[in-house]
Amino acid sequence: MHPILGSIRRLAIYLLAWLVIGLLLAVGLGLGRGGDWLTAIAFFVPLGVVFALISQSAWYVCLTFPLVRSRGWTVAVSQVLAAVFASAIWVAIAGGWARTLAVAGLESAGAAMFQTQRPLLFVIGALLFWLVAIFFYLLIAFDASKEAERANLELTLLAREAELKALRAQIDPHFIFNSLHSISALTAADPAAARRMCLLLADFLRETLRLGGNDQIPLSEELALTDRFLAIEKIRLGERLNIARETDPGTAACLVPPLLLQPLVENAVNHGVAQLVDGGTIRLAATRSGSTLTITLENPCDPDRPRTRGVGLGLELLRKRLTNQYGTSDAVFAQEQAGQFRVEVRIPVVPEASA
Amino acid sequence: MSQSEMPLRVLVVDDEQLARTLLRELLSEHPDIEVIAECGNGFEAVKAVTEKKPDLILLDIQMPKLDGFDVLELIGSETPIIFVTAFDQYAIKAFQVHAVDYLLKPFGAERLAEALARARARIGTRETIPSKALVAEARSARTPLERVLIRDRADVHVIPVSKIDYIESQDDYVSLKVGDRRMLKEQTLSELEQVLDPGRFVRIHRRYLLNVARLVRIEQSVTESRVAILHDGTELPISRSGYARLREIL
Numbered sequence: 001m002h003p004i005l006g007s008i009r010r011l012a013i014y015l016l017a018w019l020v021i022g023l024l025l026a027v028g029l030g031l032g033r034g035g036d037w038l039t040a041i042a043f044f045v046p047l048g049v050v051f052a053l054i055s056q057s058a059w060y061v062c063l064t065f066p067l068v069r070s071r072g073w074t075v076a077v078s079q080v081l082a083a084v085f086a087s088a089i090w091v092a093i094a095g096g097w098a099r100t101l102a103v104a105g106l107e108s109a110g111a112a113m114f115q116t117q118r119p120l121l122f123v124i125g126a127l128l129f130w131l132v133a134i135f136f137y138l139l140i141a142f143d144a145s146k147e148a149e150r151a152n153l154e155l156t157l158l159a160r161e162a163e164l165k166a167l168r169a170q171i172d173p174h175f176i177f178n179s180l181h182s183i184s185a186l187t188a189a190d191p192a193a194a195r196r197m198c199l200l201l202a203d204f205l206r207e208t209l210r211l212g213g214n215d216q217i218p219l220s221e222e223l224a225l226t227d228r229f230l231a232i233e234k235i236r237l238g239e240r241l242n243i244a245r246e247t248d249p250g251t252a253a254c255l256v257p258p259l260l261l262q263p264l265v266e267n268a269v270n271h272g273v274a275q276l277v278d279g280g281t282i283r284l285a286a287t288r289s290g291s292t293l294t295i296t297l298e299n300p301c302d303p304d305r306p307r308t309r310g311v312g313l314g315l316e317l318l319r320k321r322l323t324n325q326y327g328t329s330d331a332v333f334a335q336e337q338a339g340q341f342r343v344e345v346r347i348p349v350v351p352e353a354s355a
Numbered sequence: 356m357s358q359s360e361m362p363l364r365v366l367v368v369d370d371e372q373l374a375r376t377l378l379r380e381l382l383s384e385h386p387d388i389e390v391i392a393e394c395g396n397g398f399e400a401v402k403a404v405t406e407k408k409p410d411l412i413l414l415d416i417q418m419p420k421l422d423g424f425d426v427l428e429l430i431g432s433e434t435p436i437i438f439v440t441a442f443d444q445y446a447i448k449a450f451q452v453h454a455v456d457y458l459l460k461p462f463g464a465e466r467l468a469e470a471l472a473r474a475r476a477r478i479g480t481r482e483t484i485p486s487k488a489l490v491a492e493a494r495s496a497r498t499p500l501e502r503v504l505i506r507d508r509a510d511v512h513v514i515p516v517s518k519i520d521y522i523e524s525q526d527d528y529v530s531l532k533v534g535d536r537r538m539l540k541e542q543t544l545s546e547l548e549q550v551l552d553p554g555r556f557v558r559i560h561r562r563y564l565l566n567v568a569r570l571v572r573i574e575q576s577v578t579e580s581r582v583a584i585l586h587d588g589t590e591l592p593i594s595r596s597g598y599a600r601l602r603e604i605l
């Protein structure tokens with residue numbers, strides 16, 4: 001789509017601008033050489049409008065030889081040739097116009113004006129053509145930068161969406177199936193408990209989706225989410241699952257990436273306590289010393305269990321995420337000793353108030 | 356008594372109390388089903404199978420220490436099994452070991468009734484299952500073996516392979532030397548050799564499979580044959596081909 005010929009409004013503004021250029025030409029070239037007002041305007045203003053239309057061809061030259069992707073000499077040669085060609089046509093039309101004016105009775109002045117200024121007119125035509133070409137190049141560059149900005153924004157949005165999707169995908173489907181099975185079991189045995197579990201599950205799912213949409217959340221919200229998760233798992237696993245939590249009051253407002261602890265707590269249940277015949281206690285602690293927030297999660301595990309790749313992968317993902325966010329490569333420590341699995345996460349403190 | 360009136364003696368195995376409660380509730384609607392026991396883990400399940408000989412087992416897969424497939428390996432597959440799990444990725448394996456059916460949690464009364472109908476049909480035909488071959492096939496799906504399961508009547512021992520010093524062939528059995536204990540398992544040495552990590556266990560002799568981590572040195576004995584000396588001083592004979600295999604690894 002031609003940027004100027006494509007819209008009546010823009011074309012009108014553009015032609016108006018050229019009327020002004022025509023008047024300037026009339027003042028500079030006509031009056032300056034002793035011509036009279038009427039002849040100068042009658043000669044130059046229509047010529048200005050004509051060149052306004054001729055110079056629009058610069059758009060196609062600019063499109064064919066864009067500055068960024070063409071070699072310099074092809075741009076120069078094409079623009080010189082185009083300007084010479086356009087200006088030559090213009091000068092030829094000017095000649096014809098001078099003769100027409102002569103027939104109309106403005107002969108002497110118009111012809112004289114044209115005869116003496118033909119080379120100057122040619123040079124001015126070429127310069128004006130280049131002015132238009134520069135205008136088009138600027139327009140193209142402006143469009144490109146706007147396009148780049150839009151693409152960039154789109155990319156950011158896509159990346160964010162992908163991350164969010166990845167976070168949502170972390171909701172283990174088996175957790176949902178198992179929970180639904182528990183609800184199904186409770187429906188007849190203990191309807192009130194079944195309802196409680198339904199609500200817990202709904203809360204957990206909704207909170208997971210909601211928190212996943214944030215960059216950072218207060219630790220207290222993350223802990224509230226893991227509480228819901230553990231409450232649901234406690235219904236399923238009964239006495240086999242026990243929870244001990246020790247969090248310093250000063251840590252509640254510290255900002256952490258959303259769903260930071262959730263995968264760790266899931267691991268602690270699925271690969272730890274649930275793999276033990278008699279179950280065990282999951283210990284979750286959060287302390288703050290200086291500018292470091294330390295969260296530790298400990299759970300008993302079966303030292304002879306068949307190794308699954310899931311745990312290592314989850315830790316690796318967490319490590320990557322924290323490296324991306326804080327630029328530290330040593331934010332996660334994991335250790336297994338004498339049937340106890342322990343994960344320590346250390347991240348810089350970002351108190352909610354100062355964020 | 357006709358086939359359909361014979362009460363089916365069912366064993367329910369699941370590590371979750373709620374899941375067992377639900378199965379009991381759903382099964383109570385089938386007058387021809389009698390739940391003879393509920394088990395909360397694989398050890399109890401093996402014990403119950405040994406002592407009570409159920410007609411059918413409803414068996415959870417994800418359980419601590421011994422999972423559903425471990426239980427199946429230990430009890431053999433003469434007893435029809437309906438697997439019950441929230442995980443769909445075991446379905447193929449379940450049918451490889453000839454499970455009657457595979458119930459995905461959560462399931463309802465109708466789906467359970469369907470599975471029970473299949474079980475009755477299976478029991479009605481008295482279809483014999485080539486148990487050993489099937490179990491071996493299922494077992495090969497998770498090689499190399501990380502632990503050996505041994506059934507001692509109603510009891511089950513789980514031996515991590517790293518704790519085994521060596522394994523000795525005794526006809527249709529193998530004897531595992533684990534520290535100062537010896538344990539018998541009904542399996543041939545060749546079968547076990549196939550599923551153990553060949554980089555850790557080497558057949559040094561027709562009768563011996565050695566955990567190479569226990570080997571201290573090799574001595575040349577008078578009669579040109581060689582002897583493996585283990586960490587605790589035990590001496591095991593090494594055959595000519597066994598020596599070649601050992602050299603390949605060391």
